[in-house]
Amino acid sequence: MIEFQSVSHAFDDVAVLEDVSLSLGDGEFVLLAGANGSGKTTLLRHCNGLLTPDSGDVLVDGTPVVDDLIAARSSVGMVFQHPRDQFVAATVGADVAFGPENLGLAREEIDRRVDAALEAVNMAGRDDDRIDTLSGGEQSRVAIAGALAMEPTHLVLDEPFTGLDEPARRSVLERLESLSADGTGILLATHDLRDVTGLADRVIAMRDGRVAVDGPPEHALTELDGLEIRVPEQ
Numbered sequence: 001m002i003e004f005q006s007v008s009h010a011f012d013d014v015a016v017l018e019d020v021s022l023s024l025g026d027g028e029f030v031l032l033a034g035a036n037g038s039g040k041t042t043l044l045r046h047c048n049g050l051l052t053p054d055s056g057d058v059l060v061d062g063t064p065v066v067d068d069l070i071a072a073r074s075s076v077g078m079v080f081q082h083p084r085d086q087f088v089a090a091t092v093g094a095d096v097a098f099g100p101e102n103l104g105l106a107r108e109e110i111d112r113r114v115d116a117a118l119e120a121v122n123m124a125g126r127d128d129d130r131i132d133t134l135s136g137g138e139q140s141r142v143a144i145a146g147a148l149a150m151e152p153t154h155l156v157l158d159e160p161f162t163g164l165d166e167p168a169r170r171s172v173l174e175r176l177e178s179l180s181a182d183g184t185g186i187l188l189a190t191h192d193l194r195d196v197t198g199l200a201d202r203v204i205a206m207r208d209g210r211v212a213v214d215g216p217p218e219h220a221l222t223e224l225d226g227l228e229i230r231v232p233e234q
């Protein structure tokens with residue numbers, strides 16, 4: 001469970017999150033929507049302590065993130081908006097294997113995770129490709145695979161579909177859906193609610209740093225008018 005309790009955060013005295021309270025339960029699939037600049041990335045970066053609240057608390061499985069950063073970072077997998085932020089190796093296979101290797105897993109288990117993660121993003125067999133030779137969309141897929149290979153309890157993704165072609169987008173969505181069914185909490189920030197709302201248990205929409213809507217998709221979608229969010233045609 002990830003919980004935000006009255007979290008506020010400002011950059012240079014400009015409030016970006018204001019009194020945000022929300023939760024992500026185990027196995028819950030939650031969409032985070034909101035216009036540009038509404039505070040989504042800032043919120044997600046609190047989930048594993050990349051940012052800390054000015055006031056309020058963020059808890060992962062009952063423990064404040066600030067009290068145990070290592071525990072939070074091993075429970076919460078992150079996919080950043082800009083994939084170059086998270087590459088640590090030169091080749092695809094080495095990069096995706098890096099996290100599981102640091103968990104001290106056996107080689108067969110690492111190889112299994114890398115294969116499954118690359119398959120989920122339609123990059124099977126591309127282990128030896130150099131990351132700096134990949135297209136932007138392919139780099140995004142490798143970044144997603146890196147987070148999937150950690151098999152975290154909660155997976156937080158910031159606009160992961162930017163630059164992905166339709167088969168890759170579908171494949172990643174299917175993987176997220178099956179992870180959620182198996183108990184992984186998914187918090188997915190996206191501008192594009194097309195065909196993802198059907199998979200979600202809840203939609204949370206931000207406006208000006210506050211939670212404007214939090215409810216089941218069928219309820220939330222009727223509330224999104226005026227939030228500059230692309231709503232799928234009914």
Ligand SMILES: Nc1ncnc2c1ncn2[C@@H]1O[C@H](COP(=O)(O)OP(=O)(O)OP(=O)(O)O)[C@@H](O)[C@H]1O
Nearest residue numbers: 011012016034035036037038039040041042043081
């Ligand atoms: N490190 C920072 N320093 C100063 N201001 C920042 C910083 N990070 C974010 N902001 C500001 O906080 C506000 C919210 O940004 P944030 O990236 O959280 O929004 P977002 O909802 O993720 O937007 P987008 O949909 O464009 O990705 C913006 O006005 C942004 O300029």
